[in-house]
Amino acid sequence: MTVSDLLNLDAEFSAEELALRDRVREFVDRRFRPNIADWYERAVFPTEIVPEMAELGLLGMHIEGYGCAGRSAVEYGIAMQELEAGDSGLRTFVSVQGSLAMSAIAKHGSEEQKRRWLPEMAAGRVIGCFGLTEPNAGSDPAGMETVAVRDGDGWVLNGRKRWIGLGTIAQIAIVWARTDEGVRGFIVPTDAEGFRAEALEPKMSMRASIQTELSFEDVRLSEADRLPGATSLRAPFECLNEARYGIVWGALGAARDAFDTARDYAGERRQFDKPLAAFQLTQQKLVNMALELTKGQLLALRIGRLKDAGRLERHMISVGKLNNCRVAIEICREARTVLGGNGILLDRSVMRHANNLESVRTYEGTDEVHTLILGQHLTGENAFA
Template sequence: MDPSDLVSFDSLLSAEELDLRDRVRSFVRSAIRPNVARWYEDAYFPLELVPELARLGLLGMHLQGYGCAGRSAVEYGLAAAELEAGDSGIRTFVSVQGSLAMTAISRHGSEAQKQEWLPRMAVGEAIGCFGLTEPTAGSDPSSMRTFARRDGTDWIISGTKRWIGLASVADVAVIWAQTDDAVRGFVVPTSVHGFTAAPIEPKLSMRASIQCDLGLDDVRVPEDAVLPGAVGLRGPFTCLNEARYGIVWGAMGAARDAFEDALEYSRERLQFGRPLAGYQLTQEKLVDMALEINKGFLLALHLGRLKDAGGLEPHQISVGKLNNCREAIAICREARTILGGNGITLDYSPLRHANNLESVRTYEGTDEVHTLILGQRLTGEGAFR
């Protein structure tokens, strides 16, 4: 049983869900944890893990057909939690590949686009990225300046994107651009002339991950590069909701891992002749952290069951993303206090997780954006402008 589990959480899961969770957990413990401190220190993303993630069926795992695993939303969430217990950068790779790039093609693409890209992406032979955010258009994608204009039967795309995960190692980019009619999505091979990607560095967060600035300098693509099923911002938002859902689970995975490090340390570290775990103040910290972890996972599971039943609404994803990111970062910071000075080293996970969660808390909608989504739901009044 997980040390933080106070409510018999596993009893709420099926045998198939537990098997998937345990296989991913075992992979994280054997392949990620022994190496993640070095990856983080060296700002290195381990591309060598991609074939292993594919063999586990984690790339586009919630999608049906085209070589995808067709797993449930709850199974995807459980996998996300385990991956982020290893590091946010690893879970982010699976999210960018599956929840963003592959979902865009699966939901909005033509049959030819699906056949060309999804089978290769599911087995890790092709990596995708998702180009929505811009230097001056983060929380307000409607103000994006990237523009696609027609030139005969082709499209020419010009603009810049920022904070685009995996772009420098991607084979295909889903690029969102304004057109004369509406925002449209384009499937763009990264080898085309005029496409450039430069990793953003140095970073204080998500160091074992890749985020890039993109340049689109008169990138020419044919008519069949357009995602036919995506017209307007509803297209990218459906993909963002998939990614946000994974974060609801992933953030709690990071929190749980930080808690476990602090709990183990408190049992072993002697202070004034007794273990830290024997002091009331330490126990209060541990209890408060465990309570929020339990509540966060129960919320994630409830949202997952709703999603599998086809009843999950967008504002409910905002509930999970806002709450679980906010609580997870507080848990990781509190766990660091139990570790004392040792907690600022990469021998322990809490501060690394806390630093990563600064990014997780920001991308796919900041706290402020999700607060306004929920505020509008409660009051009926939009307060974004």
């Protein structure tokens, strides 16, 4: 049990769940923490650690069969929390690969597509990205401009996607496009003629991560490249909900790490002949941070248990994503004040986490989008239009 666990929430997890947590935490501490400041400063995602993440069963870990770990929703959430305690970019890699790209194939792909791609992706030998957001269609994916037109027995794809994680290192892209038959999904090989991926740089957030713009110019696809189970916008939204669920847990990992950093610093740093932790205002900050962490953890666990029981409703994910991102970024900002000027240095994690969470708070649905989802649930009125 950590100091921030005010209610002994560890007792709510099984021995198997805690063992998974400890394995992922050890991996993050050993392979990631010693190098993250350098990677963040140089804007590098360390692809060399992907095989070890695959060995831990983290890629597509919630998917059954096809070489995937078949872990529970709570176990997936626990892993996302530990990864994001290292850095949001680390959790984002696993989220894009598993919750988005692999989930799209697992949920909507043919049996042949599942057998071809999922084992390779679970092993980290094939990286996938997920192309939904566009330059002119962020929070409103229904306004997408990318189109796929039937041409004989195949398709021709044209358009652009923006803010696409992993695009420059992916071997396949899951791309959503308008067709005469409605929105459809396609598995697009990134070496296809007419496909281009360009990194979006420089960034002040998510620097140890990869965000890209994809463009498609007369990219020719076969009917076998289409996801046969994806017949409307509901299909990509089902994948987004998987990613949003991971964020409910992941954001708390960043917040917990910031809290731990601030608490340790307050115990070590002395001012006016006593540690910062002995001052009332510092204790108030630490108490408020720990309270929000505890409440956020209870929320994540409740949502996870509901998901495992098959009783999770769409609006519940919005409750978790909206609340936990909001409190996580406030915890990181408050932690920075405890560290004073030292809080802006990369050898302390708090400012890095706060900067990353600006992106996490935005992607997979902004605060505004999730607020309107909840507003519609509470009132029955659609305020999106």
